Amino acid sequence: MIITCKKGAPQAEIDKIVHDFEQRGLEVNLITGKDYNVFGIVGDTTNIDDKQMMSNPWIENVQRVSAPYKKVNRLFHPQDTVVDVAGIKVGGKEKIVVIGGPCSVEGLEQICDLAHDVKEAGGCMLRGGAYKPRTSPYAFQGLGSKGIEYLVEARRQTGLPIVSEIMSIDKIDEFVENVDLIQVGARNMQNFDLLKALGKINKPILLKRGLCNTIEEWLMSAEYIMASGNENVILCERGIRTFEKYTRNTLDLSVVQIVKRKSHLPIIIDPSHATGDWELVESMALAAIAAGADGLIVEVHRNPECAWSDGQQCLKPEKFKTMIEKGRAIANVIGRGM
């Protein structure tokens, strides 16, 4: 941690700052410049609040040298983490996984039919929303427990592990019992109570990046889960909010390699929510594979025009299949199975 003091800071203030750090067992190095005094703090600064230090009016600036995350950090865990989702391995040099399914579970038949479609196309997990975060209180809010029940039946028929989004702590038991990969949606990425609770179970977690959250904040949310004891975290990029209006969100594919540099956790891409436009899904899915992603999560629906939510971003099963075939060829080029 590097702390810059303003020109003219009284010696007593400087001594006080040095003293405070030394009391916490940190080593302080002072560099005297012409316009500023700079302190370099050596030691474990993870639990020092850098913003807090700015309350001292003599401090001009505080900059971290080390990242504020530990368990997530590749520096302290150089080998790739491979997460096991009911037998499907995600991350490292494992095959690229493809998760498919509708935005919302709409009925038993719909989800079972789609599960067969997804499996037949080459998908290895089934997604489906039972509890839906919707911007409008007047929009369809999901089938709830019925939805989970139907997903379980679809898994029974196809063997595909199931992925679904959790929205509140009181549903954790239901999810632990039934769901194979528990998704934390973008809007809940900083629902810290939920993250802590999910840190206490041992099911794998799919942690989506918030719409306006930095990579650092995203990794800190993964740190919440891991610090509470659950190390089975898969990250998922789904687009960020920018000024552009022709797409729903802007898919940031450079995160794939940045996350792999900073962390050992697997990362998958959601081209459906990122673009909000089925015509863009295939090209972004192929781009994600070329960029090195560990997997894809894609919305699929037999009849998108009649989907109960997000139909505009759903692929029909045959297009989903084509996407997987092309993706597999690209995966081979970069030396990865799919």
Add this chain to the structure above:
Amino acid sequence: MIITCKKGAPQAEIDKIVHDFEQRGLEVNLITGKDYNVFGIVGDTTNIDDKQMMSNPWIENVQRVSAPYKKVNRLFHPQDTVVDVAGIKVGGKEKIVVIGGPCSVEGLEQICDLAHDVKEAGGCMLRGGAYKPRTSPYAFQGLGSKGIEYLVEARRQTGLPIVSEIMSIDKIDEFVENVDLIQVGARNMQNFDLLKALGKINKPILLKRGLCNTIEEWLMSAEYIMASGNENVILCERGIRTFEKYTRNTLDLSVVQIVKRKSHLPIIIDPSHATGDWELVESMALAAIAAGADGLIVEVHRNPECAWSDGQQCLKPEKFKTMIEKGRAIANVIGRGM
């Protein structure tokens, strides 16, 4: 709602779209252009999902004419809503309210001392965090129930109504019993389960705008609370996330008049979180008053350098007092008490 169909859409498709709307009791007007066909849909389109319609490949674009919110909408509720917080009126032509207090409750003495400071300076409510949303799992997470208890004692001593942030549904009873104005923080603005639950109580809610949420999404979150039955909502702008790095967030003061045009709900400003920098708080507080805000919520601490959280954005009590004095003079200029 205006729907644009692509050139060359087959008549059968057009008929189908018209038929679907008519079945929902809506009136459809067709305008035939050279390059597009455009439908104007008349009637209550609140529960039509505009994004969903884009799944039809013949539809080029869908645009709303009416806002997607009803209860929040000034169009259907022209007079200003005035929210009563334990006797303090907020909104309309009422006095501008000033809420002050520390980021976190740190102890009984701290919060009681500050409550007296806030009252003495001219503040009319006391804020203090008991449950704290922190980016890092290693940062101070709040005193929890003890913090609420201390706030209650501070209210007993000063008579100031208390404001505190709720982070999960399971604390609702505690908040209803003890807190006068229940804050939903920026990170929970789209925690829809929490919003629905808060819609079922009758305590006033302070709904902060999410860091990257549009005004429309913010009003939709207020709609969630109101649609569930609780009409006592105060909006609070606290800065949005932009590319700028010299401030923590960018305070968007134009929202004051936009919110007043679109909605009848009161709106207050949080210059502390918006700037993250105590040296900017006074100027932004005065600007907020000049812009027509119904109130301010400002962080105050006797010793910001030792605050357990967010000290860098806290005013000392004497500076808080000066801010109120100057603010009152500006309020008078624009014909408002404070």
Add this chain to the structure above:
Amino acid sequence: MIITCKKGAPQAEIDKIVHDFEQRGLEVNLITGKDYNVFGIVGDTTNIDDKQMMSNPWIENVQRVSAPYKKVNRLFHPQDTVVDVAGIKVGGKEKIVVIGGPCSVEGLEQICDLAHDVKEAGGCMLRGGAYKPRTSPYAFQGLGSKGIEYLVEARRQTGLPIVSEIMSIDKIDEFVENVDLIQVGARNMQNFDLLKALGKINKPILLKRGLCNTIEEWLMSAEYIMASGNENVILCERGIRTFEKYTRNTLDLSVVQIVKRKSHLPIIIDPSHATGDWELVESMALAAIAAGADGLIVEVHRNPECAWSDGQQCLKPEKFKTMIEKGRAIANVIGRGM
């Protein structure tokens, strides 16, 4: 164009609006709703200023149905445009082009050596900055005319067409005489005087997207060039500015298919400026190819640590070569040469 009038607009105002449009030869269709009156305007609205109309206090909203660009618009020019750069074809079903070279021309030997490297690796054009837009007045500003002269010699030795950035109108003669593909940089995307001047020459233009410009504004800048008479425009995405701090910019690859849907112009990707980080360049280059881009422009330097500008984002020639080899394999998968 769809115009929404507020509830209660007097009939005289409505008549006036209708009359104004009819005088311009447009057809007006009125749809009367409960809360709003909506006009649909049929005809060529390209030269109507939609923002301007908002000055009428009775008008609530104005929305375009047609895009504001014509010459750029695929609707009126369905087949792909292929731009010829000194014999190299860009766009349509032509081979994916790879442009390589240093950020800045640093000397005759440097640029000639690199030209041979680029050619040997499989690149088909040479880039090099002679006039450099630098944030700081104290940074290296480019070799100017000397730089152009050295590029010309590098072309003579290798046969590679040359690409360089123009910064002001007074250099147009020099560029027309010497440069094969004239680049307009991100910062000059809305330097309209420069665009108009470039519309009057017949050399191909490489138009970079501005850091914070929407796709629509970018296409409008291409429209400036085309409307002045020069139809040889290649678009180039180079990352947009977002809140994220771990990358220099956020590369928006979804623009590839969006641009291809809206326009017939070729589009290439600059992964070097987009990421500002050589370690990310290869993965983003491969992703761009998978997404369907018509080409790449990549910074290459023999000794990035000593580059006079932007060394942090330069590939060494051997890495550039590897990138092209992998890229070619992906291009084949998606049915395209490279």
Add this chain to the structure above:
Amino acid sequence: MIITCKKGAPQAEIDKIVHDFEQRGLEVNLITGKDYNVFGIVGDTTNIDDKQMMSNPWIENVQRVSAPYKKVNRLFHPQDTVVDVAGIKVGGKEKIVVIGGPCSVEGLEQICDLAHDVKEAGGCMLRGGAYKPRTSPYAFQGLGSKGIEYLVEARRQTGLPIVSEIMSIDKIDEFVENVDLIQVGARNMQNFDLLKALGKINKPILLKRGLCNTIEEWLMSAEYIMASGNENVILCERGIRTFEKYTRNTLDLSVVQIVKRKSHLPIIIDPSHATGDWELVESMALAAIAAGADGLIVEVHRNPECAWSDGQQCLKPEKFKTMIEKGRAIANVIGRGM
């Protein structure tokens, strides 16, 4: 400047980095941490390119301690700069200036009438665009030299100094001869050739912040002008681009105090372009005054509905007058004339 080296960087690399800095006359302090080695560089680092250093693969991060600007920097020029515009003083403790006028000069009578209106309302300078940067090539592009001529006549009649935007270098002579305050628009904030040319004249420059430019980049553009010799620079904030769609741009009023802390230059606010909505202009103008701005530039038109550009954001003269009256009262509260 603080440079962080990765764990495991070979000693030879470290020695090389130290040697390079020492050769430039800088002092290097090494701090050895467990996971990183950190160098503190003491001396004038203004002309070191921090991004460039990142090309060394052993360097993890480079952070500036000192700002990259010098002449603009308050650290080296503690007293406020007051710019004299044809006798009107801007900045320091001088009266708050109000510049008013139409977006575009539309004719001799129009601009002269408005000049009288502006003067009568209490404005002290007249603005008017003669050369207009328009997104669409089909929109009105300004009257050009005729427009400048009409402004000169309006000044002759009223005595108000005139402000107009320059778009290219070849018009500098015309502007130096006729215009009192030469505006550089947001789109040209990083048109470095133009900035350098304006640095060689002695007329005051009004430098608008680019739509997506950081405060630091903005100050660097001012540095370009000052480094070339012209120290008469007034900064103007006019809103930045964000994700919000209900306003044209987001006015960032916190820049007022940030600019005053970092720099000695005067700063004024343009609430018209920032909001793009005349109904928001007054509240944002009053907020700007309360925030401590040195002036306002506001669009005024007698008949906004018929304005040739930007009518939606123009105040009518009587509203402009009311705004000034209220503004003056707020200025008094904060101890400033207007």
